[in-house]
Amino acid sequence: MANFATLxxxxxxxxxxSHAASAHRTMIxxxxxxxxNESRGSESCREHVQTQSLEQCEELFLDIGxxxxxxxxxxxxxxxxxxxxxxxxxxxxxxxxxxxxxGIRQVVNEEQSEFRREGLHRxxxxxxxxxxxxxxxxxxHCQIRAIWF
Numbered sequence: 819m820a821n822f823a824t825l826x827x828x829x830x831x832x833x834x835x836s837h838a839a840s841a842h843r844t845m846i847x848x849x850x851x852x853x854x855n856e857s858r859g860s861e862s863c864r865e866h867v868q869t870q871s872l873e874q875c876e877e878l879f880l881d882i883g884x885x886x887x888x889x890x891x892x893x894x895x896x897x898x899x900x901x902x903x904x905x906x907x908x909x910x911x912x913x914x915x916x917x918x919x920x921g922i923r924q925v926v927n928e929e930q931s932e933f934r935r936e937g938l939h940r941x942x943x944x945x946x947x948x949x950x951x952x953x954x955x956x957x958x959h960c961q962i963r964a965i966w967f
Contacts, residue, residue, distance in 0.1 A: 863917040867924055870913045874905035875925050875948075882944050883929070883937035897944045897951055907952035919960035922948055926962060938964060 881900040897903060913921050926945045930938055942964045944951075950958045 863914075863920040866914055866917045867921040870909065870921065872906070872909050872913070872921050872925050874902045874909050875922065876929055878902035878906045879925060879929050879941045879945065880932060883933040883941045885937070894944075894947065894951060896940070897948070903951075906948070907954075910948070910952055910954065915954070915956045918949060918954070919957055919962075922960050923962055 878897070878900050881902060882896060910918055910921070922945050926941055929941070933941060942962050946960050946962050949956075949960060
């Protein structure tokens with residue numbers, strides 16, 4: 819009977835420890851930048867994007883990631899409601915069309931640490947559709963992959 823009580827106490831201690839350990843998990847999310855899909859050489863796009871200012875797009879993604887000006891509604895409405903939407907589109911028009919997605923991915927990658935998982939999910943979804951929302955004919959959408967772990 820003493821062995822059973824000892825075994826039960828050990829089991830209870832392990833259960834409490836495993837629950838406490840699982841409560842302190844850290845989630846890391848990264849956005850992959852896939853240079854192989856760029857029409858121009860990745861080095862020249864990287865240089866081109868670095869010379870262009872996309873600070874309004876950074877502010878736009880910060881708005882979206884934090885919930886935006888509209889707490890409900892669709893992602894596209896949230897994107898277009900931001901005061902930074904039109905200025906971001908103007909800045910994006912100044913980027914060579916072959917490098918636009920590279921620039922968008924770079925901004926998202928730089929800003930991703932600012933958001934929790936839900937906010938980053940909204941940002942990635944909006945970033946994929948940003949060229950289309952801005953009325954740009956090429957490219958219409960960007961491939962951006964978020965990895966959650």
